[in-house]
Amino acid sequence: MSKVTQSRPKVVIIGAGFGGLAAARALKNAPVDIKVIDRRNYHLFQPLLYQVATADLSPADVAWPIRGIFSNQQNVSVALTEVLDVDKQAQKVITEEGQFDYDHLIVASGAHHSYFGRDEWEKHAPGLKRIIDATEIRKQVLMAFERAEISNSDAEQRRQLTFVVVGGGPTGVEMAGAIAELANHALAADFHRINSRDARVILVEAGDRLLKAFPESLSTKAQQSLEKLGVEVMVDTRVEDITEDGVKLADQFIPSATKVWGAGVAVKNVGRWLDATTDRTGRVPVNPDLSLPDAPNVYVIGDAAQVPWKDGLDVPGIAPAAKQGGKYVGKRIKALTAGKAHKKPFRYSHAGNLATIGRHAAVIDFGSIRMSGFVAWWLWGVAHIYFLIGVRNPVFVAMNWFWSYLTFSKGARLITGLRPLHEDHDTEPKPSVHAAE
Numbered sequence: 122m123s124k125v126t127q128s129r130p131k132v133v134i135i136g137a138g139f140g141g142l143a144a145a146r147a148l149k150n151a152p153v154d155i156k157v158i159d160r161r162n163y164h165l166f167q168p169l170l171y172q173v174a175t176a177d178l179s180p181a182d183v184a185w186p187i188r189g190i191f192s193n194q195q196n197v198s199v200a201l202t203e204v205l206d207v208d209k210q211a212q213k214v215i216t217e218e219g220q221f222d223y224d225h226l227i228v229a230s231g232a233h234h235s236y237f238g239r240d241e242w243e244k245h246a247p248g249l250k251r252i253i254d255a256t257e258i259r260k261q262v263l264m265a266f267e268r269a270e271i272s273n274s275d276a277e278q279r280r281q282l283t284f285v286v287v288g289g290g291p292t293g294v295e296m297a298g299a300i301a302e303l304a305n306h307a308l309a310a311d312f313h314r315i316n317s318r319d320a321r322v323i324l325v326e327a328g329d330r331l332l333k334a335f336p337e338s339l340s341t342k343a344q345q346s347l348e349k350l351g352v353e354v355m356v357d358t359r360v361e362d363i364t365e366d367g368v369k370l371a372d373q374f375i376p377s378a379t380k381v382w383g384a385g386v387a388v389k390n391v392g393r394w395l396d397a398t399t400d401r402t403g404r405v406p407v408n409p410d411l412s413l414p415d416a417p418n419v420y421v422i423g424d425a426a427q428v429p430w431k432d433g434l435d436v437p438g439i440a441p442a443a444k445q446g447g448k449y450v451g452k453r454i455k456a457l458t459a460g461k462a463h464k465k466p467f468r469y470s471h472a473g474n475l476a477t478i479g480r481h482a483a484v485i486d487f488g489s490i491r492m493s494g495f496v497a498w499w500l501w502g503v504a505h506i507y508f509l510i511g512v513r514n515p516v517f518v519a520m521n522w523f524w525s526y527l528t529f530s531k532g533a534r535l536i537t538g539l540r541p542l543h544e545d546h547d548t549e550p551k552p553s554v555h556a557a558e
Contacts, residue, residue, distance in 0.1 A: 130225065131154050131222055131225075132154070132155045132156070133214050133223040135159075135226070135228045137157050140227075143451065144229065144422070144450050146194070146447075147455065151454070152459075153224075153454070154198070159199070159201065161187075162188070164185050164186075164190060165184045170250075170251075171299055174258040175258075176535075180252045180255065200216065202216040204216050207228075207394040207419075228391055229425065232250070233248075235402065246285075246381060256537060260536050261378070261379045265284070278315060281379075282320045284323065286323070286380075288325075289326030289331035289356065291476040293331075294477075295478070297322055297347060298482075300320075300322050303317075305351065306480075322351065324354050325355045325360060327359045339484040340484075342482075342493040343484050344356075346479065346482040368380060388403030388405075388424060395421070397413060403425075404425060405425060411426060411449065411453075422443060422450055428446070428469065446467065473485060480498070482494055482497070483500070485497045
């Protein structure tokens with residue numbers, strides 16, 4: 122039971138992702154004081170991160186300051202700090218900057234990369250969950266072409282122009298398609314010693330097909346669309362090792378300077394914070410009302426929660442599910458603080474699965490409606506822009522997106538955080554290239 126407070130009930134939300142924002146907004150007119158805790162000062166629209174990584178969009182197009190989002194919601198305050206632990210008995214969230222009391226706690230901390238016990242791979246194959254990941258991948262992709270341009274070694278040119286994407290889910294499919302489009306179109310006229318169209322893009326998937334969450338017919342369409350772009354798709358293929366030099370498969374080694382990880386995610390720390398059991402990916406099983414079995418005033422939503430759905434499946438870790446969970450918990454807390462019963466369990470409504478392949482194709486599964494190709498690509502774009510958080514940002518993102526489509530322009534081809542080019546493999550000292558700031 123929630124402890125009795127003399128002041129307004131305190132709601133602490135850990136995480137300002139889709140679930141955390143939805144919960145706070147559902148409590149907008151409730152007589153509660155909300156504290157949103159995040160270690161970043163911005164909300165990130167992760168589904169479009171791959172477009173930052175491939176220079177279609179800038180980071181500012183897909184991220185918004187948390188304080189700005191809540192500037193007109195008077196019952197919300199923001200704490201920029203790292204959560205260290207949760208004391209469920211004392212009802213406190215312990216952070217690097219102090220402790221925060223709560224009457225209701227919502228954990229919406231999201232998920233991180235999982236390398237299946239091979240964490241040493243991360244330095245060679247970054248995942249795509251944060252802005253820093255996207256800008257690092259963008260740097261690596263663009264620098265690969267720069268290094269190939271000035272290399273005097275044919276083998277090193279081939280290594281630099283070989284891009285390996287690991288994981289055949291939406292992230293992997295979208296990244297592979299976007300890198301191929303970048304090489305085939307946006308960079309085609311930019312280099313004179315190399316032909317960017319010679320780039321080799323390889324998508325490696327351990328399972329028997331791409332996009333396992335989609336119907337098999339759409340998986341086939343996705344693979345065909347990727348292959349049309351020139352992507353080499355390898356299914357039933359496991360990665361055995363990833364090094365600075367390339368990727369080792371069971372039967373071959375692929376020399377590659379740029380590797381991108383899109384094969385798995387895991388939830389960190391939530392089980393430890395809450396002293397709760399977890400599944401193998403770190404998700405916490407919750408009650409039908411998304412609360413903990415031993416703490417009815419503590420809720421876990423989004424990627425961090427294991428919520429049974431249908432046919433033996435759990436609710437997927439996607440943005441619509443997180444938003445629905447946040448809205449549900451916000452409404453539940455609002456009802457409880459008003460002294461009203463709220464016994465209705467959480468019911469996830471699946472809107473469908475979407476994935477894009479390059480600039481002209483996508484696959485969409487709306488259950489009874491399945492689409493692929495150009496029309497699906499436009500619907501994918503409209504759906505993503507619809508979910509954008511800012512007031513003006515959807516318009517600007519749509520304009521940038523449409524202009525990029527018309528002109529094949531990549532307006533965010535900035536290389537930041539650059540290390541000296543002479544760290545290449547084939548080298549004697551080389552001329553330096555200054556990063557664009």
